Amino acid sequence: MTRFSAWEVIKNGFTNQSGWSRQWRDPQPKSNYDIVVIGGGLHGLATAYYLAKNFNLKNIAVVEKGWIGGGNAGRNTTIVRSNYMLKGNREFYEDSLKMWENLSHELNYNVMFSQRSHITLYHTPGALDSAARRYNIMLQTGSDAEIWSRAKLKKEIPHLNYANDARFPIHGALVQKRAGTARHDAVAWGYARAADKLGVDIIQKCEVTAINRKAGKIASIGTSRGKITARKIALAVAGNTSRLWQLADLGNLPIESHKLQAFVTEPLKPLLDHVIVFGVGGAHFYISQSDKGGLVFGGDIDWYKSYAQKGNLHIVQDVSESALSLLPCLGRVKLLRHWSGVVDMSMDGSFFMCKTPLDNLYLNAGWNYGGFKASPASGWYFADLIANDRPNDIIKDHNLERFKTGHHIDESGAGPDPKLHG
Amino acid sequence: MKSERINNVLHPPEITEDLIHFYWNRKKYFARKGDSIAAGLLANNLNIIGRSFKYHRPRGVMSAGVEEAGALVTIGFGARTEPNIRASTTELIDGLHIYSQNAWPSVKHDFGSILNFLGRFFAAGFYYKMFMGVPPFEWGRGTRIWMFFERFIRKAAGLGKSSRLPDPDYYEHLHTHTDILVIGSGPSGLQAAISAAKTGKDVLIVEQDYIIGGSFLNQQDKKELEEQEKLLKKLGVTILTHTTAFGLYDNTTVGLIEIIPSEGRKDLDKKPRQRFNICRANNVILATGAIERVYAFINNDLPGIMSVNSARAYLNRYGILISKNIVICTNNDSAYETAIELKNAGAKVTILEIREQIGDILLRQISGTGINLLLGSGVAKAEKGFNNSTISRIKIVEMTDKGWRYAGTLFCDCLLISAGWSPVIHLASHQNFPINWNEENACFTSFGDAKSVFLVGSAAGIWQQKQCINSAKELFKYNSKQKYKPSLITGGWEKPIAPLYEIRLASIKGKAFVDPQNDVTTSDIRLAHQEGFISVEHMKRYTTLGMATDQGKMGNIIGIALMADALNCSISQVGVTRFRPPYTSISLGALAGRNRQSHFKLIRRTPFNKFSLNNNAVMINSGLWQRPWYYPVQSETLDSAYIREATITRKSVGICDISSLGKIMIQGPDTTEFVNRIYTNSFNSLPVGKARYGIMLRDDGFVFDDGTTWRLANHCYLMTTTTNNASSVMTKLEELLQVRWSNLNVQITSVTDQWGGCAIAGPNSRNLLSKIVDNPVEISNESLPFMGVKQISIQTVICNIARISFSGELAYEIYIPSDYAHSIMELIWSRAQEFDSCLYGLEALGTMRIEKGHVTSAEIDGRVTIEDIGLGRMASMNKDFVGGVLKNRKALTHSHRPQLVGIFPKHKNKSFKVGALLNEAGRLNGHPIGWVTSVTFSPALGHWIALGFIEGGLNLIKGKNIVLSDELRSTFLDVDIVSPHMFDPEGSRLYG
Amino acid sequence: MLQIKCPFCGKRDQTEFSYGGDGQITYPALNADEDSWHDAVFLRQNIYGRQIETWQHSHGCRSWLLVERDTVTHEIFSVELAHGDWQKQVEKNK
Numbered sequence A: 001m002t003r004f005s006a007w008e009v010i011k012n013g014f015t016n017q018s019g020w021s022r023q024w025r026d027p028q029p030k031s032n033y034d035i036v037v038i039g040g041g042l043h044g045l046a047t048a049y050y051l052a053k054n055f056n057l058k059n060i061a062v063v064e065k066g067w068i069g070g071g072n073a074g075r076n077t078t079i080v081r082s083n084y085m086l087k088g089n090r091e092f093y094e095d096s097l098k099m100w101e102n103l104s105h106e107l108n109y110n111v112m113f114s115q116r117s118h119i120t121l122y123h124t125p126g127a128l129d130s131a132a133r134r135y136n137i138m139l140q141t142g143s144d145a146e147i148w149s150r151a152k153l154k155k156e157i158p159h160l161n162y163a164n165d166a167r168f169p170i171h172g173a174l175v176q177k178r179a180g181t182a183r184h185d186a187v188a189w190g191y192a193r194a195a196d197k198l199g200v201d202i203i204q205k206c207e208v209t210a211i212n213r214k215a216g217k218i219a220s221i222g223t224s225r226g227k228i229t230a231r232k233i234a235l236a237v238a239g240n241t242s243r244l245w246q247l248a249d250l251g252n253l254p255i256e257s258h259k260l261q262a263f264v265t266e267p268l269k270p271l272l273d274h275v276i277v278f279g280v281g282g283a284h285f286y287i288s289q290s291d292k293g294g295l296v297f298g299g300d301i302d303w304y305k306s307y308a309q310k311g312n313l314h315i316v317q318d319v320s321e322s323a324l325s326l327l328p329c330l331g332r333v334k335l336l337r338h339w340s341g342v343v344d345m346s347m348d349g350s351f352f353m354c355k356t357p358l359d360n361l362y363l364n365a366g367w368n369y370g371g372f373k374a375s376p377a378s379g380w381y382f383a384d385l386i387a388n389d390r391p392n393d394i395i396k397d398h399n400l401e402r403f404k405t406g407h408h409i410d411e412s413g414a415g416p417d418p419k420l421h422g
Numbered sequence B: 001m002k003s004e005r006i007n008n009v010l011h012p013p014e015i016t017e018d019l020i021h022f023y024w025n026r027k028k029y030f031a032r033k034g035d036s037i038a039a040g041l042l043a044n045n046l047n048i049i050g051r052s053f054k055y056h057r058p059r060g061v062m063s064a065g066v067e068e069a070g071a072l073v074t075i076g077f078g079a080r081t082e083p084n085i086r087a088s089t090t091e092l093i094d095g096l097h098i099y100s101q102n103a104w105p106s107v108k109h110d111f112g113s114i115l116n117f118l119g120r121f122f123a124a125g126f127y128y129k130m131f132m133g134v135p136p137f138e139w140g141r142g143t144r145i146w147m148f149f150e151r152f153i154r155k156a157a158g159l160g161k162s163s164r165l166p167d168p169d170y171y172e173h174l175h176t177h178t179d180i181l182v183i184g185s186g187p188s189g190l191q192a193a194i195s196a197a198k199t200g201k202d203v204l205i206v207e208q209d210y211i212i213g214g215s216f217l218n219q220q221d222k223k224e225l226e227e228q229e230k231l232l233k234k235l236g237v238t239i240l241t242h243t244t245a246f247g248l249y250d251n252t253t254v255g256l257i258e259i260i261p262s263e264g265r266k267d268l269d270k271k272p273r274q275r276f277n278i279c280r281a282n283n284v285i286l287a288t289g290a291i292e293r294v295y296a297f298i299n300n301d302l303p304g305i306m307s308v309n310s311a312r313a314y315l316n317r318y319g320i321l322i323s324k325n326i327v328i329c330t331n332n333d334s335a336y337e338t339a340i341e342l343k344n345a346g347a348k349v350t351i352l353e354i355r356e357q358i359g360d361i362l363l364r365q366i367s368g369t370g371i372n373l374l375l376g377s378g379v380a381k382a383e384k385g386f387n388n389s390t391i392s393r394i395k396i397v398e399m400t401d402k403g404w405r406y407a408g409t410l411f412c413d414c415l416l417i418s419a420g421w422s423p424v425i426h427l428a429s430h431q432n433f434p435i436n437w438n439e440e441n442a443c444f445t446s447f448g449d450a451k452s453v454f455l456v457g458s459a460a461g462i463w464q465q466k467q468c469i470n471s472a473k474e475l476f477k478y479n480s481k482q483k484y485k486p487s488l489i490t491g492g493w494e495k496p497i498a499p500l501y502e503i504r505l506a507s508i509k510g511k512a513f514v515d516p517q518n519d520v521t522t523s524d525i526r527l528a529h530q531e532g533f534i535s536v537e538h539m540k541r542y543t544t545l546g547m548a549t550d551q552g553k554m555g556n557i558i559g560i561a562l563m564a565d566a567l568n569c570s571i572s573q574v575g576v577t578r579f580r581p582p583y584t585s586i587s588l589g590a591l592a593g594r595n596r597q598s599h600f601k602l603i604r605r606t607p608f609n610k611f612s613l614n615n616n617a618v619m620i621n622s623g624l625w626q627r628p629w630y631y632p633v634q635s636e637t638l639d640s641a642y643i644r645e646a647t648i649t650r651k652s653v654g655i656c657d658i659s660s661l662g663k664i665m666i667q668g669p670d671t672t673e674f675v676n677r678i679y680t681n682s683f684n685s686l687p688v689g690k691a692r693y694g695i696m697l698r699d700d701g702f703v704f705d706d707g708t709t710w711r712l713a714n715h716c717y718l719m720t721t722t723t724n725n726a727s728s729v730m731t732k733l734e735e736l737l738q739v740r741w742s743n744l745n746v747q748i749t750s751v752t753d754q755w756g757g758c759a760i761a762g763p764n765s766r767n768l769l770s771k772i773v774d775n776p777v778e779i780s781n782e783s784l785p786f787m788g789v790k791q792i793s794i795q796t797v798i799c800n801i802a803r804i805s806f807s808g809e810l811a812y813e814i815y816i817p818s819d820y821a822h823s824i825m826e827l828i829w830s831r832a833q834e835f836d837s838c839l840y841g842l843e844a845l846g847t848m849r850i851e852k853g854h855v856t857s858a859e860i861d862g863r864v865t866i867e868d869i870g871l872g873r874m875a876s877m878n879k880d881f882v883g884g885v886l887k888n889r890k891a892l893t894h895s896h897r898p899q900l901v902g903i904f905p906k907h908k909n910k911s912f913k914v915g916a917l918l919n920e921a922g923r924l925n926g927h928p929i930g931w932v933t934s935v936t937f938s939p940a941l942g943h944w945i946a947l948g949f950i951e952g953g954l955n956l957i958k959g960k961n962i963v964l965s966d967e968l969r970s971t972f973l974d975v976d977i978v979s980p981h982m983f984d985p986e987g988s989r990l991y992g
Numbered sequence C: 001m002l003q004i005k006c007p008f009c010g011k012r013d014q015t016e017f018s019y020g021g022d023g024q025i026t027y028p029a030l031n032a033d034e035d036s037w038h039d040a041v042f043l044r045q046n047i048y049g050r051q052i053e054t055w056q057h058s059h060g061c062r063s064w065l066l067v068e069r070d071t072v073t074h075e076i077f078s079v080e081l082a083h084g085d086w087q088k089q090v091e092k093n094k
Helices: A006-014 A042-055 A089-101 A103-107 A125-138 A150-156 A184-197 A241-247 A313-326 A326-333 A371-390 B037-043 B111-119 B142-154 B186-198 B214-218 B223-234 B307-315 B335-344 B362-364 B426-429 B465-475 B522-530 B534-545 B558-566 B588-592 B609-614 B638-651 B671-679 B726-740 B765-770 B818-832 B844-853 B951-957 C034-044 C084-093
Strands: A030-038 A060-063 A117-123 A146-149 A173-177 A199-202 A209-213 A217-223 A227-236 A255-265 A277-279 A285-289 A296-303 A334-346 A352-354 A361-365 B021-025 B027-030 B072-075 B082-086 B094-100 B171-183 B203-205 B237-241 B243-249 B253-259 B274-286 B290-292 B305-307 B325-330 B348-353 B374-377 B377-384 B391-400 B405-409 B414-418 B421-423 B435-438 B443-446 B453-455 B513-515 B619-620 B625-630 B653-657 B664-668 B691-697 B701-714 B716-721 B747-750 B754-763 B789-793 B799-803 B811-817 B837-839 B898-905 B919-920 B930-938 B941-949 B963-964 B971-978 C003-006 C010-013 C018-021 C050-056 C064-070 C076-081
Touching: A030 A042, A042 A060, A042 A184, A042 A361, A042 A371, A060 A184, A060 C084, A089 A103, A089 A125, A089 A371, A089 B513, A103 A184, A117 A125, A125 A146, A125 A173, A125 B811, A125 B930, A125 B963, A146 A150, A150 A173, A173 B186, A184 A199, A184 A371, A184 B534, A199 B307, A209 B290, A209 B335, A217 B941, A227 A241, A227 A371, A241 A255, A255 A313, A255 B513, A255 B811, A277 A313, A285 A313, A285 B237, A285 B426, A285 B691, A296 A334, A296 C018, A296 C050, A313 A326, A313 B253, A313 B588, A326 B588, A334 B588, A352 A371, A361 A371, B021 B237, B027 B037, B037 B094, B037 B930, B037 B963, B171 B186, B171 B243, B171 B253, B171 B588, B186 B203, B186 B214, B186 B223, B203 B243, B214 B307, B243 B274, B274 B405, B290 B307, B290 C076, B307 B335, B307 B414, B325 B335, B325 B377, B335 B362, B335 B414, B377 B405, B377 B414, B391 B414, B421 B443, B426 B453, B443 B951, B513 B522, B513 B558, B522 B534, B522 B558, B534 B558, B588 B837, B588 C010, B625 B638, B638 B653, B638 B837, B638 B930, B653 B765, B653 B844, B664 B671, B671 B691, B671 B716, B671 B726, B691 B747, B701 B726, B701 B789, B701 B799, B716 B726, B726 B747, B726 C010, B726 C018, B726 C050, B754 B765, B754 B818, B765 B811, B765 B818, B765 B963, B799 B818, B844 B930, B844 B941, B898 B951, B941 B951, B951 B971, C003 C064, C003 C076
Parallel strands: A030 A060, A030 A227, A060 A199, A117 A277, A227 A361, B021 B094, B171 B203, B171 B274, B203 B237, B274 B453, B305 B414, B325 B348, B325 B414, B348 B374, B653 B837
Antiparallel strands: A117 A173, A146 A173, A209 A217, A217 A227, A255 A296, A255 A334, A277 A285, A285 A296, A352 A361, B021 B027, B072 B082, B072 B094, B243 B253, B253 B274, B290 B421, B348 B377, B377 B391, B391 B405, B435 B443, B619 B625, B653 B754, B664 B716, B664 B747, B691 B701, B701 B716, B754 B811, B789 B799, B799 B811, B898 B941, B898 B971, B919 B930, B919 B963, B930 B941, B963 B971, C003 C010, C018 C050, C050 C064, C064 C076
């Protein structure tokens, strides 16, 4: 496989692009693998890659019912940050951010991680103070954080709404400078290409239709492309976790599937150089500009449980109101597309990465809004869990038993109502 | 290409006489009223209108419709700048300023076009393969190198430039209900609306164009349109022009955007610019028409190349003969009528017919017209002239047994293409209705859901106007089940189309475009296939095909066909990507409507709002509420004001607006049982006329909310909640009563807005109150003891008064009916002048409750247990309550949980802030052992104090040196951890 | 947009309502064991397809409703009051 570099790009410019080969193979599924990862999203692909790379495992397959990166991998608003404060989350997301910083080199694929600062606005002195705990914990645990005053914000982003008649005047912001955005598709393809290079079979259009149990283990899985047996099975199928869980006859999970919409405008010349988060008075809004020029933004989930990848109008209206309230210059900017993805909303807003009641089944689920930024660390620690058959300390609290014991990991304090963990 | 206006009988004089002017890149030109921007530009022979996204190739008008991928312009200036406007569909308004975009220094001589010559290096996905490290071998780590390149890439990308000034115009929302919504006012749409109206239904027809008629407008004979229009009006059908149905949502809700014409308007500021109309229809008829496709050949993006139908639109609708030397290349019957019309208008016309045979009727029609017909021929390459950028000649090919063969060069200055038609099925796709590849007609078709959404006319893949109109008529003939009957017939050409997506000869080199806006070429599609991006979704994302402002209305099918070819499978196997709303781009301003600026979210004001403002209050947002923050005297700062307010209150008396607390009236025979189940502590023994502080938990055992509940009568309680949780508590109580405990006979009503609440606190509070109430005896210590509740009249107005205290002073909470709140407050305040008194705001309220160690939502953050806040004794062991079971889980009862404490700085002159962390001295890294939740300067204690949580609480922390660290604001200081009850711990002041 | 036919107020937009949660959950008695509370509060069947769910007509009559809805197509099949006794009352008064 050709290594990606400017050199090769120039060389291929002269050879009519003839030097590029498939970025990943299209293998027929074998009947047996050591490890099968179900779900060809970012987490599944990353898991396969780190299994092969960190543990030198060879006989691995990723099975995907559609096309890799076709679920939430390609539907999110591409924000990467680590402003989490609770034990477990903090270390995990910080590790992930560190991995992001070198991901393009790691994968030899430009995932375009742009550390353009993640700016969370606050509208009263009290709100800024309350949020300070989170950012202080970040600083104290080796991350970066700073406060931007209104004056500093005005200088950096002069076209935000500083008007006196704004419903919620901007008071200041908490900023993580190392955070930013990345190119979501490239991450999926980069992991796929790198995993494939290490011998992982990436099998697309292969839907799992049955999970066959035998003596507390999974004996085999039935797929639309035949039966596959494996020593270990890993689930990474955000949005559809409950369905596969129930295919394995495992009952209920602390997860609800909800749909989250995302939006992009027509391409514009550079207008916004940061990621901005605006949340006040019940509004929730985040926006950045893609390298192509489209403003990419999103808001709340649609508030009711859904497996449909189609959004409804009230959220379109809500996010547009926030957009205009934050950036009054967007009135004439036009919405190009809006779409939605199905996310696993969990009972405390945090993810699950753990062993399951079945010996050889491993679970990676419940990413709420946070799956994209988690991808590298998710792959890393999930691979670690599968290979070693025990959770790393960092993820050990992210198990299914935590609601039995009361060890909730609730960053927002919203309690056991999945829709509130936005 | 040289276009000209034609003035003949087809163009009524009232249009030709109506001259308007516009500015193209600041230069003045003239056009006719009714022109689109594209028509105005073409009529002035302005052929190079924009530059493409990637290679900065010149772009001209490619269509006369929403599929336009070339003629994108910016209109307006200053704060009214609007980028990425489709010239082909936007009405040209007198005096309009139009600018080219994505070009520097000018659209004719664009510096960026240098990229065109480097194009060989910019194949699909090249940016995934480089820019990550130091070139050429991508050395290095981190993101710095990418971010260096990114700056230049961002500048080169993007199309139009948007204004950074606030949009000065406003927009509004409208809600519409109708039986039947017809989308599109072409022949089928008009007929559908007429037929539907005849069945007695309420019908709304919407048209994205600025006049109705659809394809009727492109025809020479307008008689039928006029008749249909008359009929429509007679039947009372509502017609909305300038209105795009941009999305189909659940329950046949359709999003409409109506552009309100600004023509001749002097009152721009007073009228909305656009209207977002949310239409709920019982049935939706998609009469959305079809879009004519082009195909891929070398340089198929040159200005001067457009679809056949658009030339017809410019000829018959706008009176512009696009060129006098035209070549038409087609693979279907639809182009011939246009060819004849163009010929009749005075152009030289050559038809290159892909098919080797055409039907007899067509043949008869063109025979004798002077049109030159070449069968089995096509275009393989277009070339520009030496001194201009528009098309000047083409390389033609002819079909042989072995495929296409070069057949010579033809000079022309306009090339029209018709490679088939794509029905506009976007709205059906929004709802995921089935979409199928129609092999015979080489297009994707949909039948909607056949329950409430139907397609008629060419949107359903029907090509002949008569049959289109018929399909609309037929639909409204009910079938036996009283359901509408959609047509299942498609097509209708004399001879079938010869599917054509690309003409490629090995000997002819150059770029052939699939998506001319995003500069996606056929080789990009092939490269995507070569690199394994074989799913249509991958291809789209890797090449960016169909992701430009036209969302692939013209190009998508070519891309899909090329991928099918590469994969050696059928188009239906490759499938189509799902269309997403909006159908055409819509402005965010319209979607937001009036809900912006001060109207972004509603404002809740208390009944004392006016009073507070009259008394110089500085207000603060608290959720949606605006509450008095502090009442500065003269130029007092926040700090000096709240310190003064708290001091006077503790010394004498202060008055505070507490109206935003949630107030819930609970009534009914089972009320006591209900309240008992809600709160952790028992309310069984609470006598009438007494209040009790209560804590409620969530189902999961964590603290939900707190407040006092007053027993007003045997079966009547008034519950107060925190401001933050007022609505969630109400919702929860209703859920419990209606869903879980429907056997309890209890009614609850939110009365938050019915009562204005004020606290009167301080040693003089009773003295002040006795000057206000009608009968002072009622508030004596005996008559109204601590936690006592009474209905007392003030100026004959019955108010609820409770002797409860958040400040720790002798204090009362008075709830006054909202209508009387202002005047009674004025009375209280005027009587208060006899004392050393003050109004105090949220900040001083906070000061006094922090001194007392009372918790608010700063402490009750959804993660604390009742023990954590030191109120474990309030969890009754003798009864069951919500959350009572799960609160006993292991992690919730752990002795090392962070617990509520008071915090004093060791050096009493030091201040600090909320959000600071608590660490053991010498261990300032990693997770802290505690944090600060509330901070104030305590006038009572004379130094800064705080509430916070620390692992294990006061007992476990004893003897340890604790450092408060606030790295964010560079504050580090030694602190003492103390009891949260920092002032008057025995509560002696409560009794006055 | 979803439209829900409130038994009291008629067909209204979804924006007048708030989604509650899974309507199939039976909450245990307040003194039931920890496991049954755990299952009711934290575990979800998360049905793909037709499910009974609770909504509140929060900007209307404030009734809690049991709605049968398809979580894939969003089609609504039935709406009734969660409070069974109230429904009897309503019918009696008809």
